[in-house]
Amino acid sequence: xxxMSLENIDLKNKKVLMRVDFNVPLQDGKISDDTRIKxxxxxxxxxxxxxxxxxxxxxxxxxxxxxxxxxxxxxxAKRLSELLNQDVKMAPDCIGDETQKLKDSLKPKEILLxxxxxxxxxxxxxxxxxxxxxxxxKGCDIFVNDAFGTAHRKxxxxxxxxxxxxxxxxxxxxxxxxxxAFSQIIKNPKRPFYAIIGGKKISSKIGVLKSLLEKVDALFxxxxxxxxxxxxxxxNVGKSLVEDDFIKEAQEIxxxxxxxxxxxxxxxxxxxxxxxKNDAKTIIIDTQKDIPEDFEGMDIGPKTVKKWTELLxxxxxxxWNGPLGVFEFENFSKGTNEIAKVxxxxxxxxxxxxxDSVAAINKLGIADKFTHISTGGxxxxxxxxxxxxxxxxxxxxx
Ligand code: AMP
Numbered sequence: 001x002x003x004m005s006l007e008n009i010d011l012k013n014k015k016v017l018m019r020v021d022f023n024v025p026l027q028d029g030k031i032s033d034d035t036r037i038k039x040x041x042x043x044x045x046x047x048x049x050x051x052x053x054x055x056x057x058x059x060x061x062x063x064x065x066x067x068x069x070x071x072x073x074x075x076x077a078k079r080l081s082e083l084l085n086q087d088v089k090m091a092p093d094c095i096g097d098e099t100q101k102l103k104d105s106l107k108p109k110e111i112l113l114x115x116x117x118x119x120x121x122x123x124x125x126x127x128x129x130x131x132x133x134x135x136x137x138k139g140c141d142i143f144v145n146d147a148f149g150t151a152h153r154k155x156x157x158x159x160x161x162x163x164x165x166x167x168x169x170x171x172x173x174x175x176x177x178x179x180x181a182f183s184q185i186i187k188n189p190k191r192p193f194y195a196i197i198g199g200k201k202i203s204s205k206i207g208v209l210k211s212l213l214e215k216v217d218a219l220f221x222x223x224x225x226x227x228x229x230x231x232x233x234x235x236n237v238g239k240s241l242v243e244d245d246f247i248k249e250a251q252e253i254x255x256x257x258x259x260x261x262x263x264x265x266x267x268x269x270x271x272x273x274x275x276x277k278n279d280a281k282t283i284i285i286d287t288q289k290d291i292p293e294d295f296e297g298m299d300i301g302p303k304t305v306k307k308w309t310e311l312l313x314x315x316x317x318x319x320w321n322g323p324l325g326v327f328e329f330e331n332f333s334k335g336t337n338e339i340a341k342v343x344x345x346x347x348x349x350x351x352x353x354x355x356d357s358v359a360a361i362n363k364l365g366i367a368d369k370f371t372h373i374s375t376g377g378x379x380x381x382x383x384x385x386x387x388x389x390x391x392x393x394x395x396x397x398x
Contacts (some may be wrong), residue, residue: 001397001398002397002398003170003171003179003392003395003396003397003398004167004169004170004171004395004396004397004398005170005171005172005173005175005176006043006046006047006144006170006171006172006173006176008170008398009142009168009170011047011050011051011052011142012050012051012052013051013052013108014050014052014053014141014142015052015053015055015103015106015139015140015141015142016047016052016053016054016055016140016141016142016143016144017055017057017136017137017140017142017143017144017161018043018044018047018054018055018056018057018143018144018145018146018172019057019058019143019144019145019146019147019150019157019158019161020036020040020043020056020057020058020146020147020172021036021039021040021058021146021147021148021149021150021375021376022036022037022040022056022058022059022060022073022076022113023036023058023059023060023061023149024036024037024060024076026060026061026070026071026075029070029075030075031075031076031079034079034083035362036375037076037079037080037083038083039174039375040056040146040172040174041083041084042173042174043144043146043172043173043174044056044080044084044111045084046173047144048109048111051108051109052108052109052142053106053107053108053109053110053111053112054106054110054111054112055103055106055111055112055113055114055140056111056112056113056114057094057114057117057136057157058073058076058113058116058117058147059116059117059118059123059150059157060072060073060076060116060118061116061118062118063116063118063119064118064121065118065119065120065121065122065123065124066119067119068116068119071116071118071119072115072116073090073113073114073115073116074090076113077089077090077113080111080113084111086111087110087111088111088112088113089102089106089110089111089112089113090112090113090115091103091112091113091114091115092115093114093115093119094114094115094116094117094119094120094136095120095132095135095136096135099114099115100135100138100139103138103139103140104139114136117136117155117156117157120132122156123155123156123157124153124155124156126154126155126156126159126160130160132156132160133156133157133160133161133163133164134164136156136157136161137161137164137165140165141168142165142168142169142170143161143162143164143165143168143169143170144169144170144171144172145158145162145169145170145171145172145175145391145392145395146171146172146173146174146175147175147391148174148175148178148179148374148375148376148379148380149375149376149377149378149379150376150379150391151175151376151379151389151390151391151392152376152378152379152382152383152389152390152391153390153391154390154391158390158391158394159390159391159394162394162395162396165396166396167396168396169394169395169396170395170396171392171395174375175392177372178372178374178375178376178379178380178383179392181351181371181372181374182351182374182380182383182384184349185215185317185319185349185351185384186215186383186384186387189215189316189317189349190316190317190348190349191217191316191317192217192218192314192315192316192317193215193216193217193315193316193317193318193319194216194217194218194219194220194311194312194315194317194318194319195212195215195216195218195219195220195318195319195320195321196220196221196222196308196312196318196319196320196321196324196339197209197212197219197220197221197222197223197225197320197321197322198221198222198223198225198320198321198322198323198324198325198336198357199223199224199225199321199322199323199354199356200223200224200225200241200322201224201225201243202225202228202243202246202249202250203243203245203246204378204381205225205321205322205381206246206249207381207382207385208321208381208382208384208385209253210253210256210385211384211385211386212319212384213253213256213257213260213262215384216262216319217262217263218262218263218264218265218311219257219262219263219264219265220265220308220311220312221264221265221266221267222267222300222304222322222323222324222325222335222339223322223323223324223325224240224241224297225322226266226267226270226297226300227240227241227242227297228242228243228244228246228247228250229250229253229254229266230266230287231244231247231250232247232248232250232251232254233254235287235290235291236290236291236293237290237291237296237297238272238290238291238292238293238294238295238296238297239291239293239294239295239296240272240291240296240297241296241297265307265308265311266287267287267300267301267304268286268287268301268303268304268307269284269285269286269287269300269301269302269303269304270284270285270287270291270297270298270299270300270301270304271283271284271297271298271299271300271301271325271332271334271335272284272285272291272292272295272296272297272298273295273296273298273332274294274295276296276298276326277329278329278330278331278332279331280298282298282331283295284301284302285301286303298325298326298329298332299324299325299326299327299332299333299334299335299336300324300325300335300339301335304335305334305335305338305339305342308339308342309338309339309342312339312342312343312346313346315346315348316348316349317348317349317350317351318343318346318348318349318350318351319351319353319384320339320343320350320351320352320353320354320357321352321353321354321357321377321380321381322354322356322357323336323356323357323360324336324339327356327360333360336357336360337360337364340357340360340361340364340366341364341366343370344361344366344369344370345369348371349371349372350369350370350371350372351370351371351372351374352370352372352373352374353374353376353377353380353381354374354377354380354381355377356377358373358374358377361373
């Protein structure tokens with residue numbers, strides 16, 4: 001059932017509470033990347049344009065239910081105010097008398113940012129204090145969720161809160177854009193549909209890998225995940241990162257691929273290093289061979305890049321999540337960067353999820369060459385796996 005979005009509700013003179021994802025990276029108290037704030041601007045401007053007053057709520061970092069001055073949202077209020085060229089009021093807390101007074105006195109077209117939701121344990125664990133969501137909702141007429149990145153969590157501000165806004169809980173524009181992008185590829189992808197999955201933890205991606213087997217025409221596996229697959233094939237992977245508990249699962253996936261005639265592409269060659277550092281001694285080895293005992297796999301090799309480039313060219317849809325090597329070290333970022341550049345040049349629907357793949361693309365300055373760059377890593381994987389997310393399910397139906 002289709003969920004309501006900002007365009008389906010009358011905002012005029014209303015008090016709007018919007019959950020955003022302002023979980024920005026901070027360095028020495030300064031915002032080092034304001035992408036997440038910029039992503040929310042479309043919904044913010046639309047709401048203000050309708051003469052509504054806007055109360056914004058977000059988490060920042062992991063304060064674990066305690067106040068932490070290093071994780072205050074004040075720098076975000078300042079940056080948002082610069083971007084909008086308008087004053088953004090900052091509340092001292094997200095609930096409480098003083099904050100409520102500020103909420104109640106907010107005038108049309110004014111913005112108030114409440115303090116970090118995760119200063120309260122009940123944000124992430126609503127059962128600890130069922131009144132927390134009610135306090136957040138107090139005095140507001142409409143709830144908007146524009147935080148796709150946390151929509152896979154049943155938190156007070158993403159899930160519980162919607163019960164205080166029956167028929168008035170709607171998706172923001174950013175949320176809508178994410179829903180549109182992912183629902184298209186899971187329901188009706190243009191074929192061939194290829195998925196490239198990299199990153200470190202097979203355990204966190206096993207669910208999505210399994211569900212992708214029902215959808216894709218080919219699966220490309222890179223990053224550290226590939227070594228669990230190699231080990232499950234009986235190869236010696238040296239010091240490479242392996243999740244032994246998932247060897248059976250890797251075998252299961254390979255078996256399923258065979259049954260379903262889905263091509264599974266593992267790296268043909270890899271760059272291995274004798275230490276986990278940028279200037280370690282490296283060798284490129286063929287994956288037909290074992291990795292030497294004291295070496296570990298760090299990146300996909302040139303033969304793999306060449307082969308995958310040829311194969312990917314045919315794609316009509318590409319989903320990519322997770323770096324193909326330890327891309328944080330320049331010497332092992334080649335595989336990730338080369339494949340990113342290759343996808344950027346293919347005429348297809350390209351959807352990128354996961355903070356690291358997105359960071360690599362942003363660093364290369366090619367973000368505008370992709371169809372959709374998701375703001376949610378874990379959320380996008382769960383959306384693909386389950387076909388929806390709790391935070392989306394909780395929104396009102398059209
Ligand atoms: P994930 O959060 O599971 O997407 O994993 C992202 C992380 O995987 C990045 O920090 C990469 O450095 C790391 N990674 C990718 N390839 C490898 C590898 N071959 N060995 C160790 N870590 C890797």
